[in-house]
Amino acid sequence: MSSSPSMRISPPQEGEAKTNEELYQQFTNLVSSWPCSPALSNYQLYRHDNGWHSSLAPMVGTMVADACFAARPSDIIVATLPKSGTTWIKALLYSTVHRREHPADSCGHPFNIHGPHECIKFLDYQLYTQNRIPDLDELPDPRLFATHVPFVSLPRSVVASGCKIVYVCRDPKDTLISHWNFANKFRVRDGLEPLSVETAADYFCDGVSPFGPYWDHVLGYWRAHSANPEQVLFFRYEEMSRDPAEHVRRLAKFVGCPFSVEEEEVCAVDAIVKLCSFEHMTGLEATKGGKTELTFGVVENSSFFRRGQVGDWENHLSPETARKIDAISEAKFRGSGLSV
Ligand code: A3P
Secondary structure: OOOOOOOOOOOOOOOOOHHHHHHHHHHHHHHHOOEEEEEOOOOEEEEEOOOOOOOOOOHHHHHHHHOEEEEOOOOEEEEEEEOOOOOHHHHHHHHHOOOOOOOOOOOOOHHHHOOOHHOOOOHHHHHHHOOOOOOOOOOOOOOOOEEEOHHHOOHHHHHHHOOEEEEEOHHHHHHHHHHHHHHHHHHHOOOOOOOOOOHHHHHOOOOOOOOOOOHHHHHHHHHHHOOOOEEEEEHHHHHHHHHHHHHHHEEEEEEEOOOOOOHHOOOHHHHHHHOOOOHHHHOHHHHHHEEEEEOOOOEEEHOOOOOOOHHHHHOOOOOHHHHHHHHHHHHHHOOOOOOO
């Protein structure tokens, strides 16, 4: 679906000063007028005019970021669908980029105190929220940010700046199961009935999932990667699980800090893989006791870790539902070069 510029609100021009509150309110009014539907989570999902779904606050944050965020060519943006390995790729990217000042095997590594979501913040869930226009100018290069929005809705300055984008895609069935578990936690917290996996799968297949439809999101970044592999890196969670070290090497090379022979000799790659492994991260105090503030509330860092396995969907989805999802993937990805 193409972008419809008429629905975008331009950033304030000179002499047309808007307060932060006015800017946020303007977008809030716009989004509130769009169609919305109940969803798997404990909130409604609005349909963006580019054709994707999100709850109100991150959608408004996306629009404010589009109006105000000035990307630099040296920025690195992590882009993912929720529950597809965001926490993991953030950890890998942060520890790779900052390995000189924070060696992965040092006992004082920042991950002991801060979770990956505090080290690399979301533009839409953490920075452009609560009427804030954050001052990001003072941050040293390379600045690391994250987003869940589809490629078509990235802040315009991100694409124009030519900065690096790191995308991770995960099997739709595992993404669904991970999200179903995550969302039900919040439903129960808010006194709502947990949803059955069949209901969750129906929403997912209809495209009513955060930043969904899943398939459009993946295809958007896949096509951007195919057109410009120097700007968009495309990883798959399943392949990262099979060979994390190779992915760390590719990541480092992509962002312009490849591992040297000396670093390979002292097993610096393996140290990063181990630091960011599911087993190590789940044992850290920052995971066990830490919290992250997102637009939808304060979230315990431990909730970003569940099983961390490939193929857990087999324990939850009926063969019929799995076949239905596979059939959609096959139809949507046909001819794109992407396989299920
Ligand atoms: P499961 O629910 O299948 O266990 P996100 O970070 O995008 O929210 O995705 C969360 C999913 O990634 C969860 O999947 C979580 O367990 C898994 N995950 C988190 N950290 C991980 C790590 N270091 N290695 C592998 N998987 C990880």
